[in-house]
Amino acid sequence: MPYDDKMHSTGYYKEPGPKLDEDSPFKSMMERFRFAADILELDEGEFQYLASPVKQVTVSIPVVMDSGDIRVFEGYRVIHDNVLGPSKGGIRYAPDVTLEEVKALASWMTWKCAIVNVPFGGAKGGVRCNPKQLSSGELERLTRRYTANMLEVFGPDRDIPAPDMNTDEQIMAWIMDTYSMNAHKTETAVVTGKPIILGGSHGRKEATGRGVVTVTLAALNKAGLAPNKSSTVVQGFGNVGSISAKLMYEQGSKVIAISDVSGGYYNKDGIDIPDAIAYAQQNDKSLEGYSKAEKITNEELLRLECDVLIPAAKEDQIGPHNAGNINTRIIVEGANGPIMANADAILEDKGIMVVPDILANAGGVTVSYFEWVQDRQGYFWTEERVNRRLNRMMRAAFDNLFNVREEHDITLRQAAYVYGINKVATTLKMRGIYA
Numbered sequence: 109m110p111y112d113d114k115m116h117s118t119g120y121y122k123e124p125g126p127k128l129d130e131d132s133p134f135k136s137m138m139e140r141f142r143f144a145a146d147i148l149e150l151d152e153g154e155f156q157y158l159a160s161p162v163k164q165v166t167v168s169i170p171v172v173m174d175s176g177d178i179r180v181f182e183g184y185r186v187i188h189d190n191v192l193g194p195s196k197g198g199i200r201y202a203p204d205v206t207l208e209e210v211k212a213l214a215s216w217m218t219w220k221c222a223i224v225n226v227p228f229g230g231a232k233g234g235v236r237c238n239p240k241q242l243s244s245g246e247l248e249r250l251t252r253r254y255t256a257n258m259l260e261v262f263g264p265d266r267d268i269p270a271p272d273m274n275t276d277e278q279i280m281a282w283i284m285d286t287y288s289m290n291a292h293k294t295e296t297a298v299v300t301g302k303p304i305i306l307g308g309s310h311g312r313k314e315a316t317g318r319g320v321v322t323v324t325l326a327a328l329n330k331a332g333l334a335p336n337k338s339s340t341v342v343q344g345f346g347n348v349g350s351i352s353a354k355l356m357y358e359q360g361s362k363v364i365a366i367s368d369v370s371g372g373y374y375n376k377d378g379i380d381i382p383d384a385i386a387y388a389q390q391n392d393k394s395l396e397g398y399s400k401a402e403k404i405t406n407e408e409l410l411r412l413e414c415d416v417l418i419p420a421a422k423e424d425q426i427g428p429h430n431a432g433n434i435n436t437r438i439i440v441e442g443a444n445g446p447i448m449a450n451a452d453a454i455l456e457d458k459g460i461m462v463v464p465d466i467l468a469n470a471g472g473v474t475v476s477y478f479e480w481v482q483d484r485q486g487y488f489w490t491e492e493r494v495n496r497r498l499n500r501m502m503r504a505a506f507d508n509l510f511n512v513r514e515e516h517d518i519t520l521r522q523a524a525y526v527y528g529i530n531k532v533a534t535t536l537k538m539r540g541i542y543a
Contacts, residue, residue, distance in 0.1 A: 134212035136424075136449035141215075144525035147516060154533055157541075161211055162195075162229075163187040167257040169235065171250045174243050181237050183254045185261050188214035188230040191535050192221060194265055195231035196473060198272025198301075199279075205234035209423070213272075213444055217473065219528030220466040224505045226477045231267050233258075239274045251279050255286040262287055264297035264484070270476050271301040277313075281306055297483035300476035309479035310491035312472075315498060317351025317420075317442070319471015322502040323463050324352075324416055324440045325359065330510065331437060331461065336360030339414045341436070343367050343406060344421030345395055348442045348469065350385050352418050357381040361416070365401070365409050370394055372409035373401035411435060419446035427451045434460065441465035456519055464521040466528065467505055474501055 138159065145155050169181040184207050187195040197217040210232045218230030235254055239247060261267050262283075271280055280301045287298045296307035304310065311318070328335055340361045342353040345368040357363050362378040368388070373379065379401050388395050410417070410426065413435040419425050420442030426434060427447075431454035439455065440463040441447065447455070447462065455462055475498055482488045512523035 134208045134215070136445060137212045137215050139449040140452075140521065140525050141529065143522055144529045147518075147522075147526050148530055148533065150529075150533060154536065157536065158189070158529060158532060161186050161188045161214060162190055163261070164207065164211070165258065165261055166207065167254070169250055169253050169257065171246060171253060173246055181235055181250060181254075183233070183235040183257065184210045185233040185258055185267070186210045186214040186231060187261070187267055188232075189218040189532060190229035190267075191532050191539065192218075192229050193227040194229065194263075195267045196221060196226075196228035196270070196300075196476065197231035197233065198270045198472075199233035199235070199275050199283075200273035201235050201237050201239045201275055201279075202273055203236060203238040205236050210234045212423075216444055216466050218532060219525060220470045220473055222528040222531040223467055223509065223524055224470045224474050224501055226470075226474060228268070228473070228477065231269075232272075233269060234272075247279070248282055251282045252286045255283045256290070259287065259290055262298055264295060264480070268297070268476075268480060269299050270472070277301055277303045277308060297480050300479040302479070307479070307483045309475055309482055309494060310489065311494035311498065312475050312479055313347065314351050315475035315494075316348045316469050316472035317355060318495065318498060319474065319502045320348065320352045320418060320420070320440055320442045320468050321355040321359070322471070322499050323468050323506045324356065324418070324438070326503055326506040327438045327440065327461055327463050328416070333415055333437070338362070338416060339364050340416040340418065341365045341409060341412050341414045342442075343372075343409055343417070343419045343425065343446075344443060345384075345388060346420070349418070349420035350381075350388070352420055352442055353379075353381045354385060356416070356418075364414060365404070365412055366395065367406050367409050367421070368395045370396035372404040372406050373398050374404045374409065374412065375401040416440060418442045421446065424448050426455075428454065431455055432458075434458065436460060438463065441468045444469065452519070452521065462519065462521055463506075464524045466524050467502075467509060467520075470505065471498055471502060474498055 165185045167183045169183050171179050213232035214230050221228040280299045284299045288294045302308035338361045340356045340363045342349050345366050353363050365374040387398055411433045415437050417436040417439045423445040425446040428450055431451035438461045444465050509523045512527050513520050
């Protein structure tokens with residue numbers, strides 16, 4: 109039967125834990141968590157257990173700079189849950205990263221792994237720094253010291269990092285090497301997103317964008333739209349955004365707008381995405397000055413009329429201030445948390461199908477799991493096999509959530525939280541609480 113919002117607004121789960129704050133990704137996550145907790149009728153103890161991170165670690169990272177001066181950076185690692193298996197999650201380097209943000213990202217990873225049936229719990233890490241202002245040597249020293257400070261946290265059977273914002277396969281290689289030197293053996297499975305030569309997986313770099321497109325095609329099918337009859341807008345042109353745009357372009361969709369930090373670029377007749385990618389690669393990974401499309405703002409880009417909108421930039425891009433102006437049929441969240449919780453109802457009222465981040469961008473953690481499995485086995489798969497298995501798992505996850513959506517008469521996002529939380533809660537009951 110349809111969900112009664114009055115129960116949510118006055119129910120037991122409204123008060124425990126943080127209340128909604130549109131400026132906090134963690135509190136947006138908690139608002140959605142409470143909704144699912146009400147539907148699942150979790151008791152107080154289950155709610156508190158699943159809402160609380162298992163471990164939060166904050167470390168100081170002293171680094172000798174090229175100048176000889178010492179600078180101290182702050183690093184975080186949050187393990188939200190490890191009921192399903194070792195915790196898993198990326199590490200981001202950013203000047204504005206906070207513990208609160210990392211907590212939200214770690215919890216999303218828990219539900220994300222549960223949704224795609226990957227036997228991992230959720231974790232996330234971050235270092236407050238501006239990597240663009242650091243030399244390669246400074247970046248390496250920072251990474252190795254951060255890893256050394258996390259030796260009791262990381263481990264192939266405990267907690268497995270991966271790349272995230274402003275981190276890449278080179279940084280993962282430094283983490284793997286630092287951990288291995290301290291373990292006195294090569295331990296490739298301690299981290300994923302590594303270079304192929306160090307035990308990385310084929311298809312890992314494209315995995316998140318490929319997963320985004322897999323569920324986009326599934327959503328288009330549910331909406332009765334053919335890919336080659338659709339138009340797409342992509343916000344963000346990093347790894348996820350550019351690959352999502354490229355794969356949608358290859359499916360025949362007219363990609364009418366793309367963007368990065370320099371702004372948006374719009375062409376009503378469609379943008380040649382391979383050409384735009386080549387331009388960005390030759391222009392220090394920036395679209396600045398791209399002349400084959402009209403320059404618009406990122407805010408204008410979000411308001412464009414299209415069939416598919418893929419926000420693949422940062423958190424909190426769509427909120428109450430602009431949700432009413434969104435003019436698309438389907439939103440597929442390539443980024444983590446691009447829609448604020450208090451914008452959900454506005455988009456629902458407009459009839460927009462939202463494929464939530466904890467499903468849409470789960471391709472990355474799925475192939476990270478494949479990489480971990482391959483490292484443990486010492487046997488590596490072809491890219492074709494990786495992609496085939498990724499597509500199958502992502503499509504199965506979409507179908508599962510769509511069934512939950514119809515069963516409870518709720519949105520796809522609400523279905524994702526209900527499915528993911530129910531799986532972790534059921535596993536917790538089976539395992540019990542060690543005392």
